[in-house]
Amino acid sequence: MNTAVRQPYAKGVRRTEEILSATREMLIHEGAEALTMRRVAAKLDMSLSNLQHYFTTKETLINALVDAQYEDYVAGLDERVEPGQTPEEQLGAFAQYISDDYQTDEGSILIWELWAFTGRNAYVADTVNKAHESERRIVRKIIGQISPNDSKSQLETKATVITSMFEGVGLFVAPGRPQAKSRKAVTEQLKAAAIAIARA
Amino acid sequence: MNTAVRQPYAKGVRRTEEILSATREMLIHEGAEALTMRRVAAKLDMSLSNLQHYFTTKETLINALVDAQYEDYVAGLDERVEPGQTPEEQLGAFAQYISDDYQTDEGSILIWELWAFTGRNAYVADTVNKAHESERRIVRKIIGQISPNDSKSQLETKATVITSMFEGVGLFVAPGRPQAKSRKAVTEQLKAAAIAIARA
Known part of the structure; x- marks a missing residue:
């Protein structure tokens, strides 16, 4: 089993799930008005460019x-x-x-x-x-x-x-x-x- | 007929309708994300404080x-x-x-x-x-x-x-x-x- 290959993949999936979860929470508790890529990134202690690596725009994220x-x-x-x-x-x-x-x-x-x-x-x-x-x-x-x-x-x-x-x-x-x-x-x-x- | 009394009232009603109409247009074409009191005021060439005279907050406007x-x-x-x-x-x-x-x-x-x-x-x-x-x-x-x-x-x-x-x-x-x-x-x-x- 090649964990060297599997781990980055698993990490990416986990990160994607964390991003979706943060977006979901933000929409439920603050609404679309409050949702920006910058705020999602900040909530997860990520840089905006790192978030954009997963989702290029807010529309792809939604x-x-x-x-x-x-x-x-x-x-x-x-x-x-x-x-x-x-x-x-x-x-x-x-x-x-x-x-x-x-x-x-x-x-x-x-x-x-x-x-x-x-x-x-x-x-x-x-x-x-x-x-x-x-x-x-x-x-x-x-x-x-x-x-x-x-x-x-x-x-x-x-x-x-x-x-x-x-x-x-x-x-x-x-x-x-x-x-x-x-x-x-x-x-x-x-x-x-x-x-x-x-x-x- | 006392137009001196009627006109300010009519003006207020018209202004209220203009504000609601601008809000409606903004929500339809740009969504809640884009709706701010400041932008509604700007769209109508009003000052923010004048808009707030009609609607104190975005929630009362909505x-x-x-x-x-x-x-x-x-x-x-x-x-x-x-x-x-x-x-x-x-x-x-x-x-x-x-x-x-x-x-x-x-x-x-x-x-x-x-x-x-x-x-x-x-x-x-x-x-x-x-x-x-x-x-x-x-x-x-x-x-x-x-x-x-x-x-x-x-x-x-x-x-x-x-x-x-x-x-x-x-x-x-x-x-x-x-x-x-x-x-x-x-x-x-x-x-x-x-x-x-x-x-x-």
């Missing part, structure tokens, strides 16, 4: 953060939505997962910050769009089993509105939001609504 | 912008959703209105910027929460006519998930978003889904 967040999100989803479940159970597990995810800062505050970036930067928008498309495709696959006679385009639009509902519900059930106290009932309604849309 | 945006939004909604329509038609008109609104920069980019602010500032969050609650109450009132036997809490949670769907769908149908080309079909599905949830 883009990598979007990728990392949605990768974590899909990994978490894969754990909850399993092939052994009925499609209705899968849809329910997805709704529960998203409702739980909104209870974290990463799943609420950070996600809204990243959505705002999509209006400012086409590169970030493209990455977020791809992530939403992946999410929508998972929904489409599940509801195709619930309504096997639906046309492809019917399944596409149903999957869009179900995914929209999943994306929008955080505005109501995340901590401090108007329906946070009714989260349990809202989550059950979310599951029932997703199934009703799939069957309609 | 808050006033949230208020103005949602006031415009509800006014537009009132024009589309009319008492003479059946509740299903009202729900459909609401879905159509929101889908159309996402075609504007104010209804998409600006709204996402304002959502991001809610994670940074409790005052702005409170104003956005109130606006979302107003929207949800309009939906609840409509669906109460569709499912008159539902309990109050059932109507509450149904209204939450329908409103969530309306809020989230912009991520898919706004210009440049993955389902922008299928907006018409998605909007029809949105109407059908809202009715299916109300009846479920």
Whole structure:
């Protein structure tokens, strides 16, 4: 085992993770207004040029953060939505997962910050769009089993509105939001609504 | 008519509108990162202290912008959703209105910027929460006519998930978003889904 080769690589991965983590914290606690390459570097006791060695611009950094967040999100989803479940159970597990995810800062505050970036930067928008498309495709696959006679385009639009509902519900059930106290009932309604849309 | 009294008042209103408009433009085209009181003042050839006479801090300015945006939004909604329509038609008109609104920069980019602010500032969050609650109450009132036997809490949670769907769908149908080309079909599905949830 050639540790002389492996170590610099591992160090680079660790450093990249530290940079993403610092960026995530800064976005959650201070918002996009406070986020500059210089401040991220300072937080990690790095020089700006060393940070730029990992991420040339703030946009590439944000883009990598979007990728990392949605990768974590899909990994978490894969754990909850399993092939052994009925499609209705899968849809329910997805709704529960998203409702739980909104209870974290990463799943609420950070996600809204990243959505705002999509209006400012086409590169970030493209990455977020791809992530939403992946999410929508998972929904489409599940509801195709619930309504096997639906046309492809019917399944596409149903999957869009179900995914929209999943994306929008955080505005109501995340901590401090108007329906946070009714989260349990809202989550059950979310599951029932997703199934009703799939069957309609 | 005492124009000596009226004019300063009118001037103040006009100035306030100019400030909100400049803030709106800056958020849409440059994002929260670029928004400072100093830059808003400069854009309007005002001194910073004069701007602060209207809005003491950036947070009060953003808050006033949230208020103005949602006031415009509800006014537009009132024009589309009319008492003479059946509740299903009202729900459909609401879905159509929101889908159309996402075609504007104010209804998409600006709204996402304002959502991001809610994670940074409790005052702005409170104003956005109130606006979302107003929207949800309009939906609840409509669906109460569709499912008159539902309990109050059932109507509450149904209204939450329908409103969530309306809020989230912009991520898919706004210009440049993955389902922008299928907006018409998605909007029809949105109407059908809202009715299916109300009846479920």
